[in-house]
Amino acid sequence: MSGLPSYPFRLNAGSAFSSHKSCIFTVKLSASTKTVCPCQFVLYFSLTINKMNPLTPDLIETVKDFTGFFTELSNALQQPIPDHHLSSTELTVLQAISQQDNCRSSTLIQQLRIDPGYLSRMLKSFEAEQLVSRRKVPNDARTQYIQLTGKGKKLLAVAAEHQDTQVINLLKPVPEARHEHLVHAMHTIQDVFRQKDGNMEPDVQHDIVFRHSLEPGDLGYLIYLHGSVLGPELGYNQTYEPHVIKEFNDFMQTYNPVKDRIWLATYKGQIVGAAAILAQSRHLAQLRWFFVHPEHRGKGVDMHIMQDVLAFCKDKLYQKINMFTTNEQPAMTELLENVGFKKSGEKYTQLFGKYVYEQRFDKDHYWS
Template structure:
C-alpha cells in the first residue's frame, strides 16, 4: 500500500470512529428537536448583543434562505426578537429573548456534562492529549488557515501602491462584521485617507504596517497635527493574527516614533464598541479624556478620546 493510500485509510478509519462519538455527544440536540445548524445559530446569537442576518450568513457560511427559515422558526417559538436600528431603518438587530437564552443555557449544560462523562474514564494526561489533538486538527484543517498565517510577521514603514486601498477594505469589512458598522464608516475611512495622502510627509508622519506573506495583517499610523501634537490613527490587527502581541508591538513603535519626533502629546479617537483596543490603549499609557454619545455608522455609541502626555 502506498503512503498516500495509508494516510487516506487512517483518516477514513478515524472519521468512522469520530462520527460515532459525535453522535453520542449530539444526542441532546436530537432530544431538543433542533438541527446542528439551528443550535449553532442560537450559539452565535448568544455571543453577540447586536447581530444581523447578514453577519450570521457570512460568519456561518450558511445559505441566506435557509437562515431566514431558521430565524422565522425561532421568532415563532419566542426565542429570538428583531429590533430595527434607530440609525438605519434597513438594518435589524437579532437578539435572544429570555426564553432563547434559557434554551441555550440548557443545551450548553447538557453538552458540557456529556463531554465530562466522555473524558471521566481517562487519566488527566490522556484528557490533555485528546484536547491537544483536537486543537491541532482544528488549526491545520481550518478553512481560515492560510499559508500567510503560518509565516513570520515583519514590519514595513513606507506606503506602497495598493496599501491604502487594502487598508480601507480591511476597515470596512472587519468593522462591518465585528461592530455592525454600515457603509458610512467605509466612506469616512476613505475620506480620512484622502486627507492624509494630500499632506503626507515622512518628516512628521509615519505608518506602521505588519506584513505576513506579502499581506497587510496589522496597521497603525502617527499623523503630526502640529509641532507638539500628534494623532494616532487606523489601529487594526487582522483576526487571524490577534493574540500574538502584534497590537502591542504596533503601539510601542508608534509611541517611540512620537518621542523621536519630540511630540509632547499624542491623542486618538475611538468608540465604546472597540473595547479590546481600548484596553490596549490604556496599557500603552493612554487615558480617556472625553466621551460623547452619537448616532454614527448605523450604531448608537460613545465616541471617545484618549490622550498620552509624552513629557511625563
C-alpha cells in the first residue's frame, strides 16, 4: 500500500472543517481507485466531522446569542424591590423555602446548586432579620427544618407583586396573538434541557395552552376533529359530520358570551381538546362537544377543561348542568361521575348508523 498516491488537502481557519487553525488531511487511494472527486471528498469529511462533533458552529453561536439575550431579559425582571436590599439569589432561596413543608439545608443545596458555605451565611442573615426560623427534626439532633416567618412571607408577597408588575411591563409590547407562541417556545426550551436522554418524550401536559377565545378557523378545525377522529372512533357513519356542522352553525347563531362559553386546549398551535357550555335557561346549562384527542388523553387535559367549565357555571349561578353521552364513552362517564354528575336517564336509540344507549347526566346545585 505504500506505493499508492497520496493527496494532501489543506483546511484553512474558519472553514467548515476547522474552526481553530489550518490543518492538513491526507487521503490515500485504494488499489482499485482510479480518481478522487474533490466534491466526494468534501462531502465525506463533512459527514465524518459532523458525526464526531454534532454541535455545529451555527448551533453554538445561536445558543451563545440566546444566552446573552436571556441574561438581559433576566436582569430586566430582577430589579431590586423598593425599600429592600435582598438580591435575586436571596429571594430565590426564600421562595424555595416557602414551597416546602419540611425544608432542609441539604435540600436547598441540591435543588439550587448553591455553595453550602454561602447558603449557611445567607440563612444566618435571614434569621437575624427574622425572615426565617428553624426547628429541630424529631429523632435527629443534627438536622433542622427551615421555615418562613410571618415577616418572610410578607416580604415574598411584596416581591411577587413587584415581579408581576415587571413581567406585565415586559409583555406590553408583545401582541396578544403571539402570547401562545411565546408560551410554547418557552416550554420547548425547558423540555429540551430537562431531557437526560435524547429519546425521552417531553412532558406534554405543561406544553398545552388553554383558552376560551374563538379565533378564525377554530370552529372549522373542531368540525374536522369530530369528523376525522371522534366519528370513526365511535363507529359513526357519514351522517355524523353534517350533524356536527349544523350544531356548530346553530351555536354561532345564538352564541352569547355572557351566558355561553367554549374552551379549547391547544398543543403547538393545534386544537387537541374542547368543551362548551350553552345556556338553556336562566338556571340551566348544557355541556356539549367535550373532546380530547386520543394522543393527549390521560394527561389531565380533560379534568383541566372540566374544572374551567364548572368554575364558569358557578360564576353564572347555573343551578343545573346536563350532558348527553353514550354507553360507548366510558372515560366521559367516569369523568362526569368524578365531578358529581349523576346519570338521570338512558334510552336505546339509533345514532349515526348504529344502536347505542344514549345517557343523560345531571349535576344539581353544584355551586351552593
